[in-house]
Amino acid sequence: MSELLKEEELKKELENKFPGELTDITITRKNRIWVSVKQQKALELMAFLKEKGYHHLSTITGFDEGENLGAIYHITDYHVIVNVKVRTPKTEPVLKSVKEIYPVCESFERELEDLFGIKVEGLPEGRNYPLPEGFPKGVHPLRKEVKLDELVKTLDTVKEEN
Amino acid sequence: MAKITIPLGPQHPALKEPENFMLVLDGEQICDATVNLGYNHRGVEKAAENRNYIQDIYLIERVCGICSHSHVSCYIGCVEEIAKAQVPDRAKAIRTLIAELERVHSHLLWLGVAAYEMGFETMFMYTWRDREQVLDCLEMITGNRVHYGINTIGGVRRDINAQQAKEVLTKIAYLEERTKYYVKLATEEPTLLARTQNVGKLPNKVAIERNAVGPTARASGVKMDVRKDEPYFIYDKLDFEMITYHSEDVFGRVVVRVLELVESYKIIRQVLSALPEGPIAVKVPWKIPQGEAVFRYEAPRGEDIHYVKSNGTEIPERVKVRAPTLSNFQSIPYMLKGDYLADVPITIAAIDPCMSCTDRAVVYDAKKGKTQVFDWEELRKYSIDFYKRKGVNFSGK
Numbered sequence: 001m002s003e004l005l006k007e008e009e010l011k012k013e014l015e016n017k018f019p020g021e022l023t024d025i026t027i028t029r030k031n032r033i034w035v036s037v038k039q040q041k042a043l044e045l046m047a048f049l050k051e052k053g054y055h056h057l058s059t060i061t062g063f064d065e066g067e068n069l070g071a072i073y074h075i076t077d078y079h080v081i082v083n084v085k086v087r088t089p090k091t092e093p094v095l096k097s098v099k100e101i102y103p104v105c106e107s108f109e110r111e112l113e114d115l116f117g118i119k120v121e122g123l124p125e126g127r128n129y130p131l132p133e134g135f136p137k138g139v140h141p142l143r144k145e146v147k148l149d150e151l152v153k154t155l156d157t158v159k160e161e162n
Numbered sequence: 163m164a165k166i167t168i169p170l171g172p173q174h175p176a177l178k179e180p181e182n183f184m185l186v187l188d189g190e191q192i193c194d195a196t197v198n199l200g201y202n203h204r205g206v207e208k209a210a211e212n213r214n215y216i217q218d219i220y221l222i223e224r225v226c227g228i229c230s231h232s233h234v235s236c237y238i239g240c241v242e243e244i245a246k247a248q249v250p251d252r253a254k255a256i257r258t259l260i261a262e263l264e265r266v267h268s269h270l271l272w273l274g275v276a277a278y279e280m281g282f283e284t285m286f287m288y289t290w291r292d293r294e295q296v297l298d299c300l301e302m303i304t305g306n307r308v309h310y311g312i313n314t315i316g317g318v319r320r321d322i323n324a325q326q327a328k329e330v331l332t333k334i335a336y337l338e339e340r341t342k343y344y345v346k347l348a349t350e351e352p353t354l355l356a357r358t359q360n361v362g363k364l365p366n367k368v369a370i371e372r373n374a375v376g377p378t379a380r381a382s383g384v385k386m387d388v389r390k391d392e393p394y395f396i397y398d399k400l401d402f403e404m405i406t407y408h409s410e411d412v413f414g415r416v417v418v419r420v421l422e423l424v425e426s427y428k429i430i431r432q433v434l435s436a437l438p439e440g441p442i443a444v445k446v447p448w449k450i451p452q453g454e455a456v457f458r459y460e461a462p463r464g465e466d467i468h469y470v471k472s473n474g475t476e477i478p479e480r481v482k483v484r485a486p487t488l489s490n491f492q493s494i495p496y497m498l499k500g501d502y503l504a505d506v507p508i509t510i511a512a513i514d515p516c517m518s519c520t521d522r523a524v525v526y527d528a529k530k531g532k533t534q535v536f537d538w539e540e541l542r543k544y545s546i547d548f549y550k551r552k553g554v555n556f557s558g559k
Contacts, residue, residue, distance in 0.1 A: 029243070031392055032456065056373060058458070059484035061469045074456055074467060078391045081456055104373045104492050107199065115207075130200040141208050148212050 006080060007033055010052070018045060024085075036085040039095070046073065046084060046101050053077045057098070060108035062116040064144045069093045069116050075102075088118060097122035115142040134158065183494075183510070187503060190548075195498040197491055210481035215241055215315060215450060218478065222468075223309045225483055228271065231257075231264045232461035233468070233483065234313045239394060239457035240470035241315050241478075247446045251396070251438035253317035258395040259433045260304065260312055262426045263330075266337065267296040268462035269419045269426075272514045273344065276416065279507040280357045281546035282556040285347065292340050295333045302326055317443025327434045334427050341423045348416045356554040358413035362497040362509035365410055372492040376464020377422065378513045380406045381414030388460035400432050412512045448476040461486050463514050487515045504548035507541055 007027045014025060014035065024036040037045050058074040058081070070087035088095055095112065097120050098105050110129040112118045117140035128135060136158055141151055182201070186194035206225055210218045222237045223230045235257060242249060270293040277285035297307045303322055304310035312318050347354065364374065369382035379386050387404045389397040405421045407414040454471040464486035471480040490513040497509050536544070549555070 028455070034454075055370060058373075058465065058467045058489075059469075059482070061480070061482040063471070063480055072469065074469070076458075078386050078388075081458070083456060103371065104489075107488060107492075127198065128200065130203040132200065132203060141205065142211075146208075148208065151208075 003030055007031070010080070010082070013052075014045070014048075017048060021045075031080045032083070033080065034083045034085065036087070039086055039088060042084065042086045043096055043098065043101065046075065046098055049075055049082055049084075050101050054080075054082055057102040057105060057108070060105065060112065062112045062118065062142060064090075064116065064142065066090075066144065069118050069143075071095060071112055071118070073098065093118040095120055099123070114140070116140050117143065183506075185498065185503070185506065190502050190504070192498050192501055192503060192506070195495040197494050199488075199491065207481055207483060210478060212477070214448065214476040215478060216448075218481065219313060219315070220309075220311065222481070222483070223311065226485065227308055228268050229264065229461040229463065229466065229485075230309045231260050231312070232459055232466050233485070235261065235395075236457050236459040236461075236466050236468040237470065237481065237483075238313050238315055239459065240455040240468055241450060241472075242446070243455040243457065244453040244470065244472050245315070245446050245450050247316045247444055249317055250441045250444060252321075252440045253442045254395045255433050255437050256303075256318045256320075256322060256442065257313065258397065258400075259322070259330075259430060260300070260310060261395070262429045262433070263296055263300050263303075265462045266423055266426050266430075267293055267300070268514075269423050270296065272419060272462075272511075273416070275514075276508065276511050279511045279542055279545070280354070280556065281542075281549070282354065284556070285344075288340075289344070292337060295337055299330045299333055302329060314443060316446040317441070319443070321442050322437070327437070330430065331434060334430055338424070338427050341420065341427070345420050345424070348420045353554055353556050354416075355413065357508060357549060358416055359409070359411060361412045361501060361505045362415075362512055363411050363500075364493055364497050366408075368496055369410075369493065372496065373489045374464075374493045375486050375489045376461070376514075377415055377418045378464065378490050378493065380404070381418045382410045383408040386465070388458045388465055392458060394457075394459065396433070400429055402429050412508055415512045449474060450476070450478075463487055464490060487513070491515070502548065503541075504545040507538070507545050 004027055010033060011025055011027060014022065018041055021038050021041040022035055023038065026034050028034060054075045054077045056076050056078060058076055061072040061074065063070050063072065067090060068087040069090050070085060073084040075082045075084060086095060095118055097109055099122060106123065107129055109120045109123050110126065113120055114128055114131045127133065136154055139146065139154060182198040184196045185192050206221060210221055213221060218237065219234055223234045225233045270289045274286040274289035277289065300310060301307045303326055304312045304320060312320060364382045366383045369379050369384050374382065374384065375386065383406055385404065385406055390404050402425045405418050405425060407417050450472040452472055452474045456467065456469045459466045466486055467484045469482035470478055473479040494510060494513065498506060501509060
């Protein structure tokens with residue numbers, strides 16, 4: 001598989017650099033690497049990637065797996081995308097901010113807070129984004145337990161109160 | 163308060179979206195700026211998790227009224243990757259054709275908006291008149307002017323015949339002539355130069371650091387274009403240039419976009435001259451196997467990225483949309499700092515966000531310690547008058 005040379009090389013490098021810390025690492029196709037990393041090593045891994053030239057944090061996708069919440073950091077050097085998955089328990093969801101490494105992360109991380117209720121440590125206080133002000137506290141619409149019809153009902157109640 | 167209850171889930175500032183800018187002024191110069199987003203959250207991502215893959219095509223298409231083809235292609239790219247669908251070459255070619263027609267229509271629209279913000283209303287009229295030609299092409303091929311509905315999972319929904327191809331080429335020939343005139347205007351017209359040169363500076367290093375994408379990044383000399391970096395559709399078989407410019411200002415962003423028009427015409431010609439024969443779509447089962455994929459796409463405004471996760475049913479587990487404007491907004495405070503208040507409209511317009519809903523800007527005078535609220539139209543007038551006093555005048559009055 002000579003066309004995956006760059007991807008294979010990075011995979012090997014990551015495995016050597018973080019032995020036992022990566023729970024999963026796969027290459028799904030050309031230009032796509034998926035890595036799951038333990039939370040305490042996440043920042044270190046991303047700092048390493050940035051040093052390797054993966055300087056563009058395209059976006060952060062939050063996800064809800066039931067027991068765990070988490071985020072996927074889509075990091076690219078404009079060619080290869082490294083998708084770094086970090087999980088955190090739903091009972092106490094906390095992730096560290098990556099702003100020291102990728103200063104542009106603020107709006108992406110606010111999304112994690114608003115839509116998934118993941119507390120992002122190190123993110124300065126700010127207004128809601130992307131949810132509007134006055135959106136009911138503690139409702140995180142992208143969590144799987146939030147059902148659409150119930151959400152509509154909740155929002156209708158808020159509307160009437162205002 | 164009424165608009166608060168409209169939103170349901172996450173959606174990004176693509177277009178037609180109100181945003182708020184806080185500008186701190188020292189005299190007429192801006193010393194600090196912040197952008198507030200999130201006034202138009204429509205909950206597209208949550209909605210996508212409650213619809214099947216086919217319904218989501220039409221939902222995602224409505225993320226944006228200008229890059230509708232971009233968002234759908236990006237979403238479908240993820241779904242097709244998970245489903246391992248072999249999209250026929252003819253479908254890929256038609257998608258490329260629509261993508262480039264969309265870019266032409268978007269760039270012409272932007273050129274008009276930028277001219278309008280500068281008070282160059284003649285150019286605004288010209289570009290929007292010419293843009294009708296592209297919209298006619300899109301309508302002829304897809305049946306629609308805005309939400310084309312051409313894409314489906316596994317291919318496209320309509321074929322293109324020889325007659326249509328001929329007509330597109332005639333219209334492109336006309337636009338090519340017109341674009342020569344725009345290139346001349348953009349690079350030689352002294353009034354336009356006075357309004358755009360050294361305005362909204364974004365140095366190369368800052369552009370990279372702040373995730374600038376698309377023409378905004380390329381005008382700061384960042385070599386980044388998904389069509390070249392990670393070719394999708396049939397872009398790897400086409401001959402076109404990645405346009406970059408090194409002036410790092412609004413002028414550069416104008417130049418990059420007008421030159422990209424020329425490249426798009428080149429691409430459209432190549433696609434139509436070598437349309438592969440064969441079917442336009444393959445059948446893809448309703449249920450998509452488990453998996454996840456991420457797709458990058460060069461929309462007219464820059465890198466668009468979607469993520470889709472499937473769970474084996476006909477309804478996606480998660481759909482994530484990140485429109486290029488969100489990425490480009492990070493650069494705006496930097497561009498505005500140190501500029502005059504009169505440069506705000508054109509600087510913000512130069513990243514090509516959705517202007518019409520940019521509801522208002524609050525201006526804080528640091529010396530007088532008071533806050534004044536401008537709406538966009540007032541600020542535009544202020545800006546045109548400011549430059550008229552300096553002798554930069556498009557109207558000649």
